[in-house]
Amino acid sequence: MPETRQSIMPTYDHRETGDRYWVTSTVNGHPIAWRQPIEDPFVRHTVHVSWRDLLSSLIRRRGLSVEVTVGGDAGIVEDVLELNANYLGPNCTRREEFHRDLLIAMDLMDIDVPPTAEETNP
Structure with a gap:
């Protein structure tokens, strides 16, 4: 039987704060979904490319570029980044210890x- 993993302390409650993450999708540089709110950053996102975008890319022979970006407000992004022990974010105890x-x-x-x-400019 696997050992029970110790949970980390939550930094926010989605039921109180609402969606703090978002996803933006673009096709050939044109936004098709701009900062669409999502509950957490671990998503499976499907982009449906229109036949016009596909045909335009084929005619211009430049390929079809689809980009999906997941982001969030600064505080919640910092919380996610701090899950990595190597992250030395600004104004945090881990950076001070380092x-x-x-x-x-x-x-x-x-x-x-x-x-x-501070020492050179008193």
């Missing part, structure tokens, strides 16, 4: 640390 460890390593190697902006 910089502290880097400074310790530089001190151990006897490397001079360049002054920060």
Whole structure:
């Protein structure tokens, strides 16, 4: 029997905040769905290409370009990115820990640390 995985703490409740993610689809650079609200970023999205777009691409011999972009508001995107332990986002404790460890390593190697902006402009 597999071991039960420990769940992470949620950062928002969809029932209270509504859809915080969106999907945008374009065909040959023309938007066909612009920031269509979705519940979560893990989606299966189907793009139906019209016969006019397909025919236009064939006549102009430039191929058919379909692009699907999933995004969201800045706060929720940051939450998703922080699920990766290697992500060092701005103004977060993980970045501060990384910089502290880097400074310790530089001190151990006897490397001079360049002054920060606060130290040069009091």
